[in-house]
Amino acid sequence: MDASAMVLKELKDVEPSTSTSLEISTEVYFDAVKGLMNLKDESKSQIVYIASTVPADAIINAMEMIGVDSDDVKFIDCISNMMTGQQGKYDNVIFIESPTMLENIMLKVEFLRRKSAAKRSIVIIDSVNTLHIHNDWKIMGEFLHILVNSLRSRGSTTIILSIKEQQSPEVNTLLGLISDRVVKIGGV
């Protein structure tokens, strides 16, 4: 079974109001993303994808190349604007000025929730490691704690992607505190 199928198998029945930490190795990154994109077919939830590892455009293009449709996924792109203010061509992408504007990520998640007809959302954070490059772990902890619990209270689900090769003890501790479940895929 490849990584995308494993991700789908592990996460397709994810419970409402829960938080799952998905730990992957770098080599299976795009396979894991493919599995996450396919969650939209398995769930009646709105999928919100917070992209801070690679720009949303790059993810959408990569998915198109392997025949995965991501039109129904709402992206919050935290890095494109930072890189010379580039804006993409897709309607399903919202941009944030910088990955340091963590409050704005929460605000955009709430905005998309208000706009959606779906009763609940699955919010995917890609990834905790890249957000940690730009943010102190204390503010990261506060951000994740508030976001995860806010989503919990609304019956929504959080999936927090982390990359094994970039893991730090602080991030591990943080994920242990806020995750109900840890899923490891791809040689980790």
Added chain:
Amino acid sequence: MSSAKEEHKRPSTRILSIGREKCITGIEGLDSVLGGGIPRNNTVLLTGNCGTGKTSLSLEFLLHGALEGENGLYLSVTEPFEKLIANMIPYDFFTKELIKTGKLTFIDMSAIYERFGFNRDRMSIEDVDLLVSAIGDLTRETKARRLVIDSITSVAYQVDSQEKLRNLLIGLSKALSGLGATSLIISELTAADTSYSKYGVEEAIADGVILMGNLERNGDMLRTLQVIKMRGTSHSRAKYVLDLTTAGILLVPLLKGGS
């Protein structure tokens, strides 16, 4: 296609309301901060620097009220009505029917000045009383339960003493409260101002003070909101970050990062 009225969901039904009857602003995060809304008949100073969202918040306050059947009156000193509407955020829940049906009324204050022949450079104490009376009449005529004055700072430019300004604010507060209106009085601050209002007396007389600001953090600029005081309710005094969106104003707590 659903109508603006259908799309407008009363968001505050789950908020526990304590104390006096509340005027639900309809801005979910703000109602939560205020323990259910602004206590009815309060006169609230909405204060802050330019570009912090004061006009948007006050417009949304009136819009939600109008959609719930409460008439709203917007008195503008700074901007003509057409420009105000043209620059308004295209809210999902706004419809021009609210204006056509009289649920929302916009009045340019210069029309009031002309009607009463006020000397625009310097108001006498009698002019101040007349102005209070005129605003009261307009509130009564439009059956407004929610009122916005944008801005008291601009009105105060024509009032040449703190005593007159005090009279104006106390008169307004009494008149509007007596008419059952909950009011937002906008006050403009500059970066150099150290109090919550331009002349110092506004914040003391108002029943509530909501401070809106710009916070710079490591080069990022965030819009913030903080309820400094609000008589008649138990409220949070924490600082929140806000976003002005077509779905309305959204609030989240300001992250402190262990500081």
